[in-house]
Amino acid sequence: MRIDIMTLFPETTGAVLHESIIGRAGKKGIVDIRCWQIRDYTENRQMQVDDYPYGGGRGCVMMAQPLKSCLDAVIGDAGECRRRVIYMSPQGRPYDQATARRLAEDYDQLVLVCGHYEGIDERFIEECVDEEISLGDFVLTGGEIAAMAVADSVCRMIPGVLSEEICFTEESHWDGLLEYPQYTRPEEWQGRRVPEVLLSGDHAKVDRWRRRMSLERTMQKRPDMFEKADLSSREDRKLLEEIEKNKNRVTLTEKTALKMASEEDLPVLTEMVRSLLPGEADRLFVHELPSLEENLLWAVQCGECWIILHGEEPAGFFCLREGPAEHLDEIRDGKWHYDGSYGILDSFAVIPRYRGSGLSDRMIREAEVLAGAQGKTAVRVEIHRRNEAAKKLLDRCSFRFRGNIPGILPDGQEWRGQGFEKGIS
Numbered sequence: 055m056r057i058d059i060m061t062l063f064p065e066t067t068g069a070v071l072h073e074s075i076i077g078r079a080g081k082k083g084i085v086d087i088r089c090w091q092i093r094d095y096t097e098n099r100q101m102q103v104d105d106y107p108y109g110g111g112r113g114c115v116m117m118a119q120p121l122k123s124c125l126d127a128v129i130g131d132a133g134e135c136r137r138r139v140i141y142m143s144p145q146g147r148p149y150d151q152a153t154a155r156r157l158a159e160d161y162d163q164l165v166l167v168c169g170h171y172e173g174i175d176e177r178f179i180e181e182c183v184d185e186e187i188s189l190g191d192f193v194l195t196g197g198e199i200a201a202m203a204v205a206d207s208v209c210r211m212i213p214g215v216l217s218e219e220i221c222f223t224e225e226s227h228w229d230g231l232l233e234y235p236q237y238t239r240p241e242e243w244q245g246r247r248v249p250e251v252l253l254s255g256d257h258a259k260v261d262r263w264r265r266r267m268s269l270e271r272t273m274q275k276r277p278d279m280f281e282k283a284d285l286s287s288r289e290d291r292k293l294l295e296e297i298e299k300n301k302n303r304v305t306l307t308e309k310t311a312l313k314m315a316s317e318e319d320l321p322v323l324t325e326m327v328r329s330l331l332p333g334e335a336d337r338l339f340v341h342e343l344p345s346l347e348e349n350l351l352w353a354v355q356c357g358e359c360w361i362i363l364h365g366e367e368p369a370g371f372f373c374l375r376e377g378p379a380e381h382l383d384e385i386r387d388g389k390w391h392y393d394g395s396y397g398i399l400d401s402f403a404v405i406p407r408y409r410g411s412g413l414s415d416r417m418i419r420e421a422e423v424l425a426g427a428q429g430k431t432a433v434r435v436e437i438h439r440r441n442e443a444a445k446k447l448l449d450r451c452s453f454r455f456r457g458n459i460p461g462i463l464p465d466g467q468e469w470r471g472q473g474f475e476k477g478i479s
């Protein structure tokens with residue numbers, strides 16, 4: 055691809071386009087970007103490129119002659135090829151990725167004409183210009199910034215400029231959607247963690263998550279684009295159903311933080327436990343005190359209860375107790391793998407709006423970090439064997455099933471527990 059930019063500021067314009075990725079592509083000969091000084095083609099002694107507008111009015115207009123002479127030189131230099139002469143103009147068609155793609159695919163040479171002052175003589179446009187392109191509905195002082203934008207966006211689609219085609223086909227606007235969010239190291243920054251799925255190493259899951267995020271953010275940020283996007287594939291329809299089902303769930307936009315529950319938090323904590331673990335609240339806290347309130351007070355006083363905050367909002371809780379616990383030794387059909395001291399994670403939940411947001415995974419990881427800081431070699435968890443949601447959560451967090459833990463609850467009911475464990479590295 056060859057791009058010739060006709061401008062009154064060739065040095066500035068060229069300097070930008072000869073840097074970085076596009077600059078390197080230029081050095082390798084994959085693209086050829088040249089900037090031409092329109093003033094060099096004037097035929098008057100003052101090298102004047104502009105004059106007063108006929109009919110009066112403010113400012114000056116660029117004359118047709120230097121523009122035409124410059125264009126002739128550009129065409130003469132390039133010779134026969136698939137060429138498009140484009141005037142950068144606020145009156146042109148608004149530029150977009152589809153136009154960039156068309157220009158990259160359909161032409162060998164683009165000549166980008168930059169106006170200045172009040173613009174250029176209309177007769178040059180009529181005589182020589184194939185197409186007018188606008189950078190957007192605003193007015194710039196000159197066409198250079200627009201020409202640089204067009205040159206950059208077209209060049210990055212030329213094979214060899216970026217390392218792989220996927221570098222631009224996965225980006226915003228290629229298929230009518232915005233790109234998914236991106237993250238790099240560290241895993242946690244200012245209390246904000248990278249979504250767990252991106253750390254899972256499961257490429258299929260990562261791809262699915264990315265497509266879903268792409269759909270979701272286009273829906274939120276650019277409903278105009280979303281309406282036009284082709285989302286007819288089976289996979290997209292399934293993802294859209296999922297998004298619809300979860301539309302009231304929270305997206306983790308605020309910082310999350312752990313807080314050791316204090317006695318002040320008891321009312322909030324009691325309410326959370328009662329609403330999140332209905333019917334089980336009293337029996338799940340295993341300090342064997344008669345009521346949930348007493349059990350919670352005891353756990354809080356032992357420093358075992360933790361609340362996870364999303365911004366200022368208490369969004370979930372867990373209890374991390376010190377092992378050993380005799381009832382865990384009752385494990386059948388398997389055994390615990392880690393010797394040494396362990397932490398026991400029990401009674402964990404997040405409030406329903408946060409389900410599916412990644413907060414539960416984050417909370418479990420926080421519990422592991424806490425146990426590690428307390429010098430534990432493993433974390434053990436006991437859940438009811440029918441608690442599928444907890445099983446999935448533990449699986450995502452790399453806890454492993456170790457065996458069954460049958461028992462009888464204080465109220466005489468049979469309890470069918472299962473033990474899961476994770477070593478702390």
Ligand SMILES: C[S@@+](CC[C@H](N)C(=O)[O-])C[C@H]1O[C@@H](n2cnc3c(N)ncnc32)[C@H](O)[C@@H]1O
Pocket residue numbers: 141142143144145167168169170171172173174187188189190191192193194195196197198200
């Ligand atoms: C101040 S503008 C002239 C605007 C012109 N008098 C009008 O109202 O349509 C000077 C030059 O900047 C460039 N320019 C300004 N806004 C632009 C935009 N939105 N997109 C592309 N080029 C633009 C054009 O090359 C134009 O000739």
